[in-house]
Amino acid sequence: MPRLVFAGSSDFAVPALEALAGAGWEICAVLTQPDRPAGRRRQPAPTPVRAHARERGLPVQTPLTLRDPAAVEALAELRPDMVVVVDYGLILPSSVLELPPAGCINGHASLLPRWRGAAPIQHAILAGDVLTGISIMHMDEGLDTGPVYKMQSTEIGSMETGGELRERLAELCAALLVETLPGILGGRLEPRPQDDTLATYAGKLDPAAAEIDWRDPATTLARQVRAFAPRPGAWTRRRDERIKLHRAVALAECEGEPGEIWRTGPAGIDVAAGAGSVRLLELQPPGGRVMSARDFLNSRAVLGERFGA
Template identity: 70%
Template sequence: MPRLVFAGSSDFAVPSLEALAGGSWEVSGVLTQPPRPTGRRRRLMPTPVGQRAAELGLETLTPVTLRDPASVAQLAALRPEVLVVVDYGLILPGLVLSLPAHGCVNGHASLLPRWRGAAPIQAAILAGDATTGISIMSMDKGLDTGPVYKMQDTNIGELETAGELRTRLAAMCAELLAATLPEIVAGRLRPRPQDETFASYAGKITPEDAEVHWQGAAIELARRIRAFAPRPGAWTTWRGQRLKLHRAGALAEAEGPPGRVWRAGPEGIDVATGLGSVRLLELQAPGGRVLVARDFLNGRALLGEQLGA
C-alpha cells in the first residue's frame, strides 16, 4: 500500500486514525494541531489525535500553519503518497494539496454539498434534517467543495444529541475511509463534482448561540438544545444561575408566558415558549452533573418557576 500521512486533531478523527494505522497501510506520520493550554492549571495538552498517535508510536508533526516553507518541508520529508484528512482544523494550501501523488482525501461529517464548514453535525440537527452522513471527498482549494468519492447516510434520532450523533458518525467515517481508500489509490473509484445549487454552509458555533430564548417556537428550541449538547451546551438562567440543558423534545400544548415551568414530573419538565412547550429531559445545575428530569426534581421545586431573562 502507498505511504499515508494522517491529518486530524479532534476526538472525531481518532477512530479513523486507528482504523488506518491498524490496517495494511504504512502510516509514515501524523499531522495534528499544536498542544494547547487546558484546565484550571492551563497545562499544555496534545490533541486527542496527537495523544493517540503517540500511543501508537507514530511520528507526529504539530505545525502552527502549513503556509510556511519549513512546515511543508517537514511534511514532504514523510514522503506521503496520500494525505487523509479528518477534522484537522488547518487550511491546506495548494502546495500541500499537490504534494501526495494520490491527492488529499477528506472524511467530512455531512452529505455534501449540504453543510460544508465547521459545524455540520450541529447544523443538521438545528435544521431538523431527517438524515445526515459521511462524505469521502477529494480536497481542493475551496472549503469542502471538492468532488465526492463516496457517501453513506444515516437517520438522525428524534431526540438524538449532537454528541451522540458525532460518536456514530466518527465510527462511520472510520469504516467508510478504510473501505474506500484502497479503491481510490488503485484508481478504481472516480469522484463526482458537487452540485453547487444545493450547497449550504455550517458556520462556527459561539457560546452566545447557545442561550435559549423562550419566545421562540418549541420545535426550534428543542433542536437547539440537542444541537449544542454537550458543547458548548445550551443554557438558560434560573434563580440568577446558569442552568444547562442537554436533551429536550417539543410539545404542542402550553400554559403561561414563555419561560414559565407549567408542568413538572418524571416524564420531563415542560416550559412554555412562544409556540408550544419544550419538554426538558436532561439538565445540569451549576457545579453538578447531567441528570434526567426525574432525578433533577429530587429536592428541587421547579413548578411555576420562570426560566430565562
C-alpha cells in the first residue's frame, strides 16, 4: 500500500482526510498548521485537521514553515510515495515538491485555470459564475499552475451561500481524491497542462470588501451577501450598529436613494441600491443570532431609514 502524507488545516480539508483514511490508505503523517489563538479568551486551539487526526490516532507534524531544513528532513524520514494537499495554507518549496516519487497532489476548489489562489469559492459567487467544481492537480512551484489530472463540476445554486457551497465542495473534493489517487499512483492518469491564457486569480479577500456599498447594483450586492456568508459576513451600518447580512436577493424594482429602506414586510426588507433593490432575508444584529427579516422587524421599525455610512 502506498504511503501518503496528508497536508491540510481547515474544516474544508477534514472530509478528504476522513475519506482517505476510511478507504484504507496508509497515512503515515498529517501535516497541519500550528495551534492558533481562538475564541474570546484567545487560547491556542488546534486546526480542524489536527483535531480529526488526533481522533483517528494519526501522527501529526505542525511545522511553522516547510522552508525549514529540519521540517523537510522530518518529512523525508517518512518516505512518502505521495503528499496530498487540501487547504493547507503553507507554501510547499521545491525541496518538498520533489521529495515523494509520485509528487504532491492538490485538491483545489475551482475549475482550473479559473480562480487560482486563496479564495476561489467566494470569487466564483462574486463573479456570478454558474459552474464551479474541484480540480485534482499535480503541484509545481507556481500558484495553482500545475497540470490537472481530473476535474468535476457542479452548479452553483442561485441562492447558495459561500458556506453552503464550501461544504458541498469539501465532500466533492474528498470523493474525487479517493477516485483519482489509484490512477495517479498506478500511472494510468496523465495530467493535462492548464491554459494560462484563461487564468483568473482569487486573491485573499480584503475584510473591507465585506462592507456593503449601496451605490453598487443590486445583483452585485446580493452576490456579495451570499459569497461572504457566514464568514466574515457582509455588513452594513444602521445608526451606530453594525448589521451582518446573511441572505439576500436582487429585485429590479426600486424606490428611493441607495441605502434607503423603502419597503418592509413578511417577504423581507427591501433596500434601494445603485440599480434595483436588495431584499434582505436574513440578518444578524450585533451580539445576536442570525434571524429572518420578519423576526428582525418584530422589534425594529426601519421603514424609511437608510443603511450605510
